[in-house]
Amino acid sequence: MAFETAISGLNAATTQLDIASNNIANVNTNGFKQSRAEFSDIFTGSNLGVSSLAVSRGVRTAAINQQFDQGNIKSTNNNFDLAISGGGFFMLDDDGGRVYSRAGAFGVDRSGFVTNSAGQKLMAFSVDAAGQAAGTPTPLQIDTSDVAPQASSRVDVGVNLRATAPIITLPFDPTVAGSYTNSSSITFYDSLGKSHDGVLYFVKTAANVYETHLLMDGAELTPSAGATITFGTDGKIATPATGQVAYDAAPVPGATDMSLTLNYSGGTPTTQYGDTYSVNALDQDGYTTGRLASINIDDTGRVFARYTNGQSRLQGQLALVNFSNVQGLRQAGNNGWIETFSSGIPLVGVGGSARLGTVQAGALEDSNVNLTEELVKLIMAQRNFQANAQVIQTEDRVTQTLMNMR
Incomplete structure (x- = not known):
């Protein structure tokens, strides 16, 4: 024995x-x-x-x-290197099968799919208009196409006009400095993405009254209604009641006519305080063509494509998975596991929810x-x-x- x-x-x-x-x-x-x-x-x-x-x-x-x-998490210089801080696994598509992994060294293949070295595709939720994960996870594919231009149509203007500024009696002439009180430059974009130089002029014509003039490429635009702003004794806009001044459509060679509306009562409203002129906000909604510049992933796994025109597009949100019994998972090679009867069914969610950890981009988890x-x-x-x-x-x-x- x-x-x-x-x-x-x-x-x-x-x-x-x-x-x-x-x-x-x-x-x-x-x-x-x-x-x-x-x-x-x-x-x-x-x-x-x-x-x-x-x-x-x-x-x-x-x-x-x-x-x-948990293994140690180390930083890298690749935005597609991902680590999970906490519980959970990445969900991967392996020719129609499901594999789960903690190894987050990913890249983009020639079709735009985010894959690991074994060709397994990273799974993600699509996102709705509110940016919330929705539907069933599918292989994450990065849209590498250019962003089409958008014509300017609305500008939020937030400036402070001098309450102590002298009244201007000269007729307005943009070439004569003494014929206006203050001015600010704005860039507009037409439907083809071409930029146009705009200048907004303010002329104090009476106490608490400012006349506005908008020029684009040196030509003055015609307001659809009055373009005069009146302030109350509290320094806030009294008229127009909506705080908005609209302009007639301006012809643009080769592009769609441009119709602009200036909003003086946006998130940063125009005021008349003190004796200092300041520009606090000049935000317009147009932009030129944009090319993909980078991909950024936040701690909940939302994937943003950043473009050269300053725009961003939400591409999806990573699907993370946990199990009731992770010890029941079976090794599948290539740093992956597959579910078994013992592990229980996959519990799918997004980073930071339930028992799932957060996602760290530009990092990898060590052994x-x-x-x-x-x-x-x-x-x-x-x-x-x-x-x-x-x-x-x-x-x-x-x-x-x-x-x-x-």
Whole structure:
């Protein structure tokens, strides 16, 4: 029996060596989770019914479990390098199958899909108009096409006009400095994305009354109604009641006629305070053609495409997954796992919700292998192997002694 017991010990020590060597081999594998062997004794019953004489018959490997504790997160210079801080896995499409991984080294293939080195596609939710994740996760595909231009139509003007400014009596003439009180430059864009130079002039014609003039490419635009702003004694706009001045459509060569509305009562309203003229806001809604400049991913996994014209487009939101029993997952290679009956069904959500961690872009999760600990395990496994081999040698000598008896 000692032979069988020692052999089981040798097998256990070999298993421990295999696991430790695999952990050590993957010490630099991103998202790798170390394994741990769990052993139990083999008990075959009592000797002649006397429990105190019961002897175990060796050891067996009861389970090999992976440890899903967090690895260190290190920064990189690639926005498509992703790490999960906390629980959860990335959901990947593997030719129609589902694979789950903590390794977040991704890139973009020639079709715009975000994939890892094994060609597995990163899954994401589509987003609705409010920017909320919706629907079923699908492979994330980055739209690399240019953003079409948008013609300017509305400008939010937030300036402070001087309450102490002198009244202007000269007829307005943009070439004569003394014929207006203040001015500000604005850039407009037509339907083709071409820029046009605009200048907004303010002329104080009476106490608390300012006349406005808008020029585009040197030509004055015609207001649809009055373009005079009246302030109350509190320094706020009294008229027009809406705070808006609209202009007739202006012809633009080769492009759609441009219709502009200036809003003086936006988020930063125009006022008349003190004796300092200041421009606090000049925001217009037009822009020229934009080319993809960068991809940014926030901590909830929302993927934004940034363009050269200052615009951004929400491309989707990463789908993260967790399981009731992560120990029940089965390894699939390429730093991935697949679900099993033991793991339970995938619990899908977005970063920062429920039991899911947050997403860190430009970072990767290191292996959680403790190299020093694994080297100690190697020594222990070696000693266990030597000790069990010694048991076999001892049993062999005892057997030889019995065989040599005359």
